Ligand SMILES: Nc1ncnc2c1ncn2[C@@H]1O[C@H](COP(=O)(O)OP(=O)(O)OP(=O)(O)O)[C@@H](O)[C@H]1O
C-alpha cells in the first residue's frame with residue numbers, strides 16, 4: 001500500500017499546490033490590473049489651484065473612490081518631459097502654453113460601479129472630461145471573475161479525483177487485509193481499535209506526501225517565477241515568502257485529511273461482521 | 274445461559290436458515306449441534322456471536338438479548354465468548370504467541386498480564402515450544418490449538434466452535450476434542466457444530482439435531498445418528 005499511496009498522495013498534493021499558487025497569482029494579477037484601470041478626470045484650463053484642490057477633495061470623498069491623485073499642469077509637464085527623455089527638446093518654447101491639463105487620477109474600490117462614478121465626476125464643476133476605459137475595465141472584471149471561478153472549480157474537481165484515487169489505492173491494500181480485519185472483529189476488537197493503525201498509517205503517508213510535494217513545489221515555484229517574470233514584466237508575481245505559510249498549511253491539512261479519510265473510509269466495508 | 278426464543282432466520286430470496294427454533298443451554302453444558310449441510314447450524318452459531326440477527330425471535334446469552342445489542346457493543350459480547358472456526362482464522366503475519374496475545378490486547382489488558390498468561394495457555398494446548406512460529410509454519414492441528422488457546426485466553430464462560438475438527442485427521446481431532454472436554458470440565462459452556470459421527474458418539478454429550486432450520490431431536494447423552 002505504502003509506495004503506491006505515497007506516490008498518489010504526493011501527486012495530488014503537488015497538483016493541489018500548483019492550483020493554489022496559480023489561484024493566488026491570478027488573484028494578485030487581477031488586483032493589479034484592477035488597480036491599473038484608473039479613471040482620469042481632466043480639469044478645465046482656467047481653474048485656480050485652490051479650485052483644483054477642491055475638486056480633488058470632492059473626488060477623494062466619494063464613497064467608491066479608493067485613491068485619488070492630483071497632477072497639476074506643472075507636474076504633468078515634468079512627467080511628460082521625463083517620459084520623452086532626450087526627445088524633450090520638442091517641448092521647448094511650449095513652456096507657459098496651456099496644452100496639458102491638470103488631472104486627477106482615480107482608482108475605484110468597486111470597478112463594477114465605474115459608470116456611476118464617471119457620471120458623477122463629470123458633473124463636478126471644473127471637470128472638463130473624464131476618461132474611463134470602460135470596455136477594458138468590464139472585460140478585465142469578467143475575465144478575472146471567470147479565472148477565479150475556473151480555478152475554484154479545478155480545485156474542487158481535483159479534490160474529488162484525489163479522494164477517489166486515494167480511496168481506491170488504499171482499498172486495494174486494505175482488501176488484502178480484509179480477512180485479517182474480519183478475524184480481529186471475530187475475536188472482539190472494536191472498530192476503533194482496528195481502524196486506528198490504518199488511520200495512523202494514512203496520516204503518516206499523508207505527511208510524507210506533503211513533505212515531498214512541498215519541497216518540490218517550493219523549489220519549483222521559485223524557478224518558474226523567475227523565468228516567467230523575465231518574460232512577463234507587466235505584473236508582479238506573488239513571492240514565495242508571501243504565500244509559503246498558507247500554502248504549507250493547506251497542503252499539510254489536505255494531505256493528512258486525504259490519508260486519514262482515505263484509509264479510514266476504505267476499511268469500513270470490512271468492519272461489518 | 275443461552276436461550277433461543279422462537280428464533281427464525283430468513284436470508285435473501287426467502288432462503289430459510291432457521292425456522293421458529295427454541296431451546297435452552299445451561300451453564301457448564303457441552304452441546305453438539307448436528308444436522309445435514311444447510312440445516313442451519315452455522316446460522317445458530319452466527320446468532321450467538323452477533324454476526325447475523327434473527328428475522329424473528331430473541332437470542333439471549335447470559336441475560337443479554339443479543340439481537341437488540343447496538344453494533345458498537347458486539348465486540349464486548351464476543352470478548353465474553355471464545356470462538357473456534359473450522360478454518361482456524363489466525364492472523365497470518367502474527368506469531369503463535371502474538372495471535373493469542375492479540376485477543377488480550379484488544380481488551381486493553383496490561384502487557385505484564387499478557388506476558389504471564391499467554392505462555393500458560395499455550396502450555397495448556399501443548400504449544401509452548403511453538404510460540405515464535407507463524408501459522409504457516411505449523412500443522413493444521415497445531416493451528417487449531419492456537420485458535421483454541423486464543424478462544425480460552427480471556428477466560429470466557431462460553432466457547433462456541435463451528436466444525437473445529439473439520440480440517441483435522443481423526444487422531445488430531447481426538448486430541449483437540451480432549452482439550453475441549455477438559456475446558457468443559459473447568460466449567461466452561463461449550464456449543465459445538467460437528468459432522469463427525471465418531472466424535473459425537475465417543476463424547477456422549479447433549480445433541481441437538483437441526484433439519485431444514487427446525488430442531489428435530491434434542492437428547493441428553495445423544496448419538497450422531499441423523500436418521501438417514
Ligand atoms: N449469507 C447467506 N445468504 C443466503 N443464504 C444463506 C446465507 N448463509 C446461509 N444461507 C442458507 O441458509 C441455510 C442454512 O445455512 P447454514 O450455514 O446455517 O447451514 P449449516 O447447517 O451450517 O450447513 P453446513 O453443515 O454445510 O455448514 C442454507 O440453505 C444456506 O444456503
Ligand SMILES: [Mg+2]
Nearest residue numbers: 314315316435
Ligand atoms: Mg456451517
